[in-house]
Amino acid sequence: MGIAEFPPNAAKARHKATGPEVAYVLEGEVTVQVDGQPDRIVHAGESYRMPANVVHVTKAGPAGAKVLATWAWIPGKPFNVAAPN
Template sequence: MGIAEFPPNAAKPRHKATGPELCYVLEGEVYVTIEGQQTQVFHAGDTFQLPANVVHLTSAGPSGATVLAAWVHTPGKAFNVPAR
């Protein structure tokens, strides 16, 4: 588990995680685009799940965002992998 803090309008580059992620938005709003799907917007109090090995992009809204995330991770294996 961990907390990700996004500055206003910050974006994490396209990537995929080797395990599933379960996220809870503590503050602000988060835009999530899974490759091939429309962008979804999540606000404080919302949860969302990202399946393993799915390329996605996450970004914060104009006020930034704070997200609590739980990951399933295999020790010794990279978790976040840049998209190709």
């Protein structure tokens, strides 16, 4: 479990997690971009989940964002894996 703070319009590059993730937006908003799906804007007070091994980008809105996330990590594997563009 951890808190990620995004500066305004900052994005976490394309990646996938080796385990599932559940996130709750504490402040601001984030756009979650998943390959093959429409972008989803998640506002403060809302949550989203990301299954394991789904390539995605998370981008903060113009005011930045603070996100509380819980991850299931598989020992011996890296958690976040960069994905090619």
